[in-house]
Structure formats: C-alpha cells, structure tokens
Amino acid sequence: MEPLGASGQPREGATVAHDGQAGGLSCRFELVHGQSGHLVRFLAGGEAPIERPFGFELSPTSRSRGVIARIEQGICTRPDLQDVGSQLWNALRPPGIQEAFAELERQADESRPLRVWLDVPPEADVERLPWEALHDEMASSFLGTDLRYCLSRTPPRGCPPCLYTPRGEQPIRVLVVIPEGSGLQVQYEWNNLRNAARDLRDVLHLGLVEGRVTPDHLQAELRSSAWDVLHFIGHGEAGEEGISIRLNGEEPGTDLWMDASTFASLVQGQHVRLALLNCCLGASPSVSRTLSGLGPHLMRTARVPAVIAMRYEISDTVSIRFADSFYRELLTGRAPGRVDTAVQQARHALRINASGDTIRGFVTPVLYLSPGCEQLFDVRPAPGAPVTSVVEPITQTPVVPLPRALVASLREGRCIPVVGPGLHPLPTVTRRHVVDAPAPAPTLSQLIHRLARESEYPEADDLRHLETAGDWILSLLLARVCQHYQHDGRRYRLIESLQAACGRAEPPGPLLQIASWDVPGIFYLHFDGLMEEALKRARKMTRVLNRVDQPQAGGEHTEPLLVNVLGTLTYAASLMLTEMDHEHLWERLPRASSDVVGLVRQMGRSFLFLGASPRDLLVRRLCLLLETGEASMQGPCFFVSREATEVDSAYWKSFNVRWIREEPSTVIDALTARLDAEDEA
Known part of the structure; x- marks a missing residue:
C-alpha cells in the first residue's frame, strides 16, 4: 500500500x-x-x-x-x-x-x-x-x-507547493496566443475576449500574439511584460509519447509540434499565475485532441499555480461561453479573484446551455490548482471607475396608464418580453472620438447604409427614404441588402462588417432595464447579441438558444430562457441575415424545440411586444406559436406601438392583443419604476 x-x-x-x-x-x-x-x-x-x-x-x-x-x-x-x-x-x-x-x-x-x-x-x-x-x-x-x-484537481504528485499570495496590482494582464492555422472560429473568441476586456477595462488588460507564433516569438513576448494569465487558443494532441502542442515553425506554412515539458520550459520563470488552454475543434472529431495533459507539466516545471485545460476539443460556442463566463466571474463575481469559484460558475453556464454537439462541454474544462492559491488575485474596483452595467435610476415615475393585467403578469413571473430592434435609439452627436471606446448600438437604418455602401448596393431608390421608413420595412430591406452583400461567397465579409459595426456597442438603456425584470424568458429579434450582454451585466444566469429549433439538454431548469430568433454575431453559424436565411427560418418555426414551445405554451403566459412593429413578418410568424381562440389558456398579449392602425388591429384580433399606444421606452421606464417600488415596499 x-x-x-x-x-x-x-x-x-x-x-x-x-x-x-x-x-x-x-x-x-x-x-x-x-x-x-x-x-x-x-x-x-x-x-x-x-x-x-x-x-x-x-x-x-x-x-x-x-x-x-x-x-x-x-x-x-x-x-x-x-x-x-x-x-x-x-x-x-x-x-x-x-x-x-x-x-x-x-x-x-x-x-x-x-x-x-x-x-x-x-x-x-x-x-x-x-x-x-x-x-x-x-x-x-x-x-x-x-x-x-468547487471541483479541482491537485498538482501532480511530487510537485513542490506554490507559495503565491494574491496579486493586488490591477489591471490583470492576459496574453492571448493564437498560432497561425488554429482555425477560422478562433477570431470569434478573440472578439469576445476583447469585448469582455472593454467592459472590464479597469481590471483586465489584453495582449495578443497571433500569426506565425514560433517558440522564440512566444518566449520573447512572455519576457516583454509581466503577464498574469496565458490564454492559449490552438491545437493539442495526445500520442504515444505524451501531449504535444502546436506552434508555428520558422518557415512559412510549417507547424512545430512541441512536447508538453518543452512548452512548459518556455513559460518557466515568467511568474504566470494562470494558464487557460483551449483545444480548438479540428476539421473532424478526434479522441486524441486534448490539452489537459499540459496542466501537470506547467505546474511542475513552470510553477504555474492554476491551469485550466480543455480535456476534449471544443466548439467555438463552448469556448466563447466558457471564457466569457469565467473572466466575468473571476473579476466581478461573487468571490472576485477566486479561480475555483469562477471555473465552477463557468461550467454551470455551459451546463444550462448544453445541447447537441455541446453536451459534453461542461465536463471538458479541467482545473489544476495548488492548494492555498484559490484566491489567485485580489480584485478591487478602481476608485471612481464608471459603472456601465447599472441601470440609471428613474428619478420620476413616468405617467403612463399601465394595464393592471400586465403589471400582475410581470410581478408573477408569467410575462415574456418580445424585444425588437426598435429600442435602439439614435446616437447623440459628439465631436469626441475615443479609440475602442464603447459606442451606441447601431440602428437598422445605420446598418443598411453601411452594408449598402460597402457592397455597392445597386438599388439606390430603396435607400432614399430610410429615415421615415417603418421598422418592418427596414427589416425587409436589411435582409435584402445582406443577400446582395454575400453573393459570390462573401458571407464571411458580411459577418465581419456587422461584427465591426456592433462589436463595441453598449446595450441600450431599455435593454438593461428589461434585463432587470424577473421573467421566464425573452424573445430577441435582433442579431447584435446586446440582449444577452444586458442579461450578463444584470448578473442573470440565462439559458440561451440561438436557433428556434435548437434542442437543449433535458431536465428541469429554473433559469430564464433567451431565444435569439435571428441568431447572434457571437456565434456566426447561427445568423439569419439574408432573405434566403429568413425563408429557412420560416420553415424552422413550426418545428420549434420543446424548450421554445414549453416557454410559450404554459398556462397563463402573456407576451409584451417592445420595439417591434405589428407589421413585421418575423413578429407575425413567431406568433403562430401562440394558442388562439376561446379555448386558449394563455394570457393576453400586450403590444406597445404608437403607430398601430385599425388594419393592424384587425390582423391581431385573434391573438387577444391589448394595445398600449405609447413610446416603448416610456412604458419600460414606467414598468421598471413600478416593479422597483413594489420590491422596496
């Protein structure tokens, strides 16, 4: 023994x-x-x-x-x-x-x-x-x-204990390493990390090494600055001789597979506190792709006190969600600076969003941790730092006649907001420009102008009356311009342009307010990802579906469900942008997953339409999921629209719609103030 x-x-x-x-x-x-x-x-x-x-x-x-x-x-x-x-x-x-x-x-x-x-x-x-x-x-x-x-693995046997004390200097410095040839999807993870760094800019700083990452290049970068975290996004393989990690060779187009102990020696002496190793999904599944075996080597040779390594190759969906949840929890969560708590929370986020080929995602991250180093960083908010994630208090309750049934439905957790792009206000004019600073969310009209200009959209008459066109026309025109943009195989350029336009956008105030409500779910009818961002800032642990027919793992769930009906820029494969995409979406809606149907058809559920037009084809198609007629056990629909006409009322009559003819932002202000007042009471 x-x-x-x-x-x-x-x-x-x-x-x-x-x-x-x-x-x-x-x-x-x-x-x-x-x-x-x-x-x-x-x-x-x-x-x-x-x-x-x-x-x-x-x-x-x-x-x-x-x-x-x-x-x-x-x-x-x-x-x-x-x-x-x-x-x-x-x-x-x-x-x-x-x-x-x-x-x-x-x-x-x-x-x-x-x-x-x-x-x-x-x-x-x-x-x-x-x-x-x-x-x-x-x-x-x-x-x-x-x-x-909090589930963690110990250092390898025989490894001397680490004696690190929590690092109190801020910001925490993260070096992201993406070798050439790591796959197209890694750019989405980098974009997401950059967005997270912008939101956490007082406590998080990112550096990037990409392109041809040779051993000499990586070592020089590690020595150039005091990096706290090494975040590697690339490929690893498990073979007969152990784990190897792929860097780039000196000659263009060549790879260099480095064994785990040699890679650990590159990191040795750099005082890295945390290594996060993501194993990218290859062209075909492979049981040998893994980076978990690097953990013990980095702890033993490089004396890194905490290593998070992906045991199996992971999709960009899992990788992005894990990194986003992990860094947010590590830096702003319930126990800031504690790496084990942050990993547990990130695994939880993967678990509640597991579906299809992401089902094993939550068992993939392995945390190797030196006992006594759980509190890896001493994270404190910078004095006087602006807080961008807090909803501005409403100083005076707007005088809006709110239906009692709507207030009761929200209070009792039965109301589902259906949120359209009409809640994105036009930006205020400013002469000041800050590089990489947060920007207002672009409107549909602004996106159309941008894409039409870049793609040399030939039908100029379509663009002359954009400022006076209704949102339902803008939605149709945006799909038409996107269809033109992506012809000749340029879809990736289309997505890159949209990511550039929306990537630095802040969630509008109305979205932040909606995120503060306790609702069973939200249907979001835009692809910019800002509703999900608003929910994250409200610290709501949310299940997310990026396709209406996407099944999730079984079991009981108490977390609210966000349905990105048009997909999201964070996960490019989910996007419904063009006219052809919309036709595919119409085909999918009748086959909506049981999660979506279960959200909609529970007894007493009501719906609140905000920032959407009653003439919008997507809104109308989505409502075909609702029960109609005298036998329906659903609650009423509340549609906020100042422009609704008698013709609109005729169409929506069978859906038991009650019209609120006010500005959506005013109604959101009034509802938020009412709910806050009841909470205080």
Whole structure:
C-alpha cells in the first residue's frame, strides 16, 4: 500500500477543512495502490484518512468503457454523462467515506461551497476516466456545475507547493496566443475576449500574439511584460509519447509540434499565475485532441499555480461561453479573484446551455490548482471607475396608464418580453472620438447604409427614404441588402462588417432595464447579441438558444430562457441575415424545440411586444406559436406601438392583443419604476 505523504505534498496543509479562507470547507479524494487494486483515500478536516476499495470497473470490456468512448468521440448524451458520472461518484464514496463526506456536505451552500479536491495518478486506466462528470444521483446534479461545490484537481504528485499570495496590482494582464492555422472560429473568441476586456477595462488588460507564433516569438513576448494569465487558443494532441502542442515553425506554412515539458520550459520563470488552454475543434472529431495533459507539466516545471485545460476539443460556442463566463466571474463575481469559484460558475453556464454537439462541454474544462492559491488575485474596483452595467435610476415615475393585467403578469413571473430592434435609439452627436471606446448600438437604418455602401448596393431608390421608413420595412430591406452583400461567397465579409459595426456597442438603456425584470424568458429579434450582454451585466444566469429549433439538454431548469430568433454575431453559424436565411427560418418555426414551445405554451403566459412593429413578418410568424381562440389558456398579449392602425388591429384580433399606444421606452421606464417600488415596499 502506498504510504501517506508519498506524493511529496504537505498533507496537513492541503487537506484541512479550512482552505485558507475563513469558513472554507475542503476535502480530498486520492486514488492510491492497494494490494488488490486501487483504493480511495479520503482526507478532511485534519481527521485520520479513511481508505476503502475503489469500486469502479476498469476492465476494457466493461460497459462503462463504451460510454467513456462515446464521451471521447463527442457523440454522448446527457444520460451517458449521468451514467458514468454516477458510477464514479459512488465508487469514490463507499461506506465509511460516504458518511464522512455527508457530514461536510451538510455544512455547505452556495455562499460557503465545499471544495472537493481530486488527486488522480497519471495512469492511463484512471486518468482516462471523465472525473469532471461526477454526478450525484440523489441530488440529481453534477458536482462540477453545482454551485455548492468547487471541483479541482491537485498538482501532480511530487510537485513542490506554490507559495503565491494574491496579486493586488490591477489591471490583470492576459496574453492571448493564437498560432497561425488554429482555425477560422478562433477570431470569434478573440472578439469576445476583447469585448469582455472593454467592459472590464479597469481590471483586465489584453495582449495578443497571433500569426506565425514560433517558440522564440512566444518566449520573447512572455519576457516583454509581466503577464498574469496565458490564454492559449490552438491545437493539442495526445500520442504515444505524451501531449504535444502546436506552434508555428520558422518557415512559412510549417507547424512545430512541441512536447508538453518543452512548452512548459518556455513559460518557466515568467511568474504566470494562470494558464487557460483551449483545444480548438479540428476539421473532424478526434479522441486524441486534448490539452489537459499540459496542466501537470506547467505546474511542475513552470510553477504555474492554476491551469485550466480543455480535456476534449471544443466548439467555438463552448469556448466563447466558457471564457466569457469565467473572466466575468473571476473579476466581478461573487468571490472576485477566486479561480475555483469562477471555473465552477463557468461550467454551470455551459451546463444550462448544453445541447447537441455541446453536451459534453461542461465536463471538458479541467482545473489544476495548488492548494492555498484559490484566491489567485485580489480584485478591487478602481476608485471612481464608471459603472456601465447599472441601470440609471428613474428619478420620476413616468405617467403612463399601465394595464393592471400586465403589471400582475410581470410581478408573477408569467410575462415574456418580445424585444425588437426598435429600442435602439439614435446616437447623440459628439465631436469626441475615443479609440475602442464603447459606442451606441447601431440602428437598422445605420446598418443598411453601411452594408449598402460597402457592397455597392445597386438599388439606390430603396435607400432614399430610410429615415421615415417603418421598422418592418427596414427589416425587409436589411435582409435584402445582406443577400446582395454575400453573393459570390462573401458571407464571411458580411459577418465581419456587422461584427465591426456592433462589436463595441453598449446595450441600450431599455435593454438593461428589461434585463432587470424577473421573467421566464425573452424573445430577441435582433442579431447584435446586446440582449444577452444586458442579461450578463444584470448578473442573470440565462439559458440561451440561438436557433428556434435548437434542442437543449433535458431536465428541469429554473433559469430564464433567451431565444435569439435571428441568431447572434457571437456565434456566426447561427445568423439569419439574408432573405434566403429568413425563408429557412420560416420553415424552422413550426418545428420549434420543446424548450421554445414549453416557454410559450404554459398556462397563463402573456407576451409584451417592445420595439417591434405589428407589421413585421418575423413578429407575425413567431406568433403562430401562440394558442388562439376561446379555448386558449394563455394570457393576453400586450403590444406597445404608437403607430398601430385599425388594419393592424384587425390582423391581431385573434391573438387577444391589448394595445398600449405609447413610446416603448416610456412604458419600460414606467414598468421598471413600478416593479422597483413594489420590491422596496
């Protein structure tokens, strides 16, 4: 039997119940060798270790091996993850350990999470197991996403303990490394990181190394400045000789595959506190693509105290959502500066948005962490820093006659806002220009002018009356201009132009106000991604669908659902921009996913249309999902529109619409003030 302390770690300091923060709870599961197989060693609170047999079937012919193979190939289902995760969790808690863990667990909650450490030896038969999928059948939750826990892996055995203290200097400096040939989608992750840095500009600074990233180039950049975080976006492979990472060779067009220990030596001596390693999705799925094996090397050789490595290759959707959620939580979350809490929150965001080929996304990030380094940074708001994510208080309640049924529906959590692009106000004129500064969200008219100019749109008559055209005409014209722009295979140019136009935009005030409401879901009828951004700033943990027919993982969900009906610029593949795209969307709407139908058709649900035209084809098509007639169990629809006519009323009569003939922003102000007043009361 392996003796206590054989790993070289200071057992007492690493396993006490208080993990360096007052009231912190901590325990550790180790796999060690016994006389007849692996044993589980459980340590917590300075008590004597408890050892029991590890009861997981490791033979190559076991049923669980087939499930693990599906997870590695990216073709698993949610029940697959629950199945193998439950087997692993039960094997780690045989009688004796189960009772000791339950005693700790009873003391934990979201404000005082239990930090669960895994010490897994680097042996193929156990290292291959999907530890981040640990699943508690009784609680019906994954430990890696349940906010009552923080799931981390220990440094490799024999690695000296790190002695870092939380870094208090700000901003935190992140070096993003994107070698040439990492794939087209990595640009979207970089754009998203840049947007996050803009929102967190007082506490986060980004640097970028891209193009031909040779070893000499990377080492020179690491030495040029005091970087806190190394964020690598590229390819890794697991072969017979271990993990390799792809950089670029000295000759143009050549690759250089560097083994993990050599890559770690590049980082050695640079005092990097955190490495985040994203393994890009290749042209075809591969079980060998991984970067998780780099974690132990970076900890042992480069003395990096925290490493987040992607165990499996991931799509841009998962990569972008993880990075966005992680950095926001790390820098502005419930426990700023704590890396384990931030990873847990980011995994949770992946879990509630898991669907289709992203189902294994939330078990992909692996956190290797040195005990005592959980509080990696001492993050404090800059004095006098402007806060852009707070809704401006309404000093005087607008005098607007609000239907009682609407107020009651919002108060009771039954109202679903349907939010159109008409809430984007025209920007105020300014002579001052700040590079990369936040900008007002562009209107549909401004986007049409921009795209028409760039694509030399030939039908000039269409553009002469844009300023007086209704939003429903602008929506049709924007799709027409986009159709012209993308001809001859220029769709990627079209998307790049839209990203440039919207990338620095701030969510308009009305969107921030809507984000503060407690609603079961929101339909957003624009592709600029600003409704999702507003929800993030309101710190709303939200499920997001970027296609109306996109299924999500099963199970009960309490988080609100945001449906980006036209897709979003953050995930280019989801975008519905052109006339042809809209025709495809019309075909998908009758096949809306059960998540969308369930959101719409629950008893008593009402709908509030804001910033949308009653003549808009998209709005009308979307409403075909609603129940109509005397037998309908849905609540009324409230349509805010000053321009609605008798002809519009005739069309909408069957949908039980009640018209509010006011400016949408005025109604939003009044509703927000009313809800705030009731909360204070």
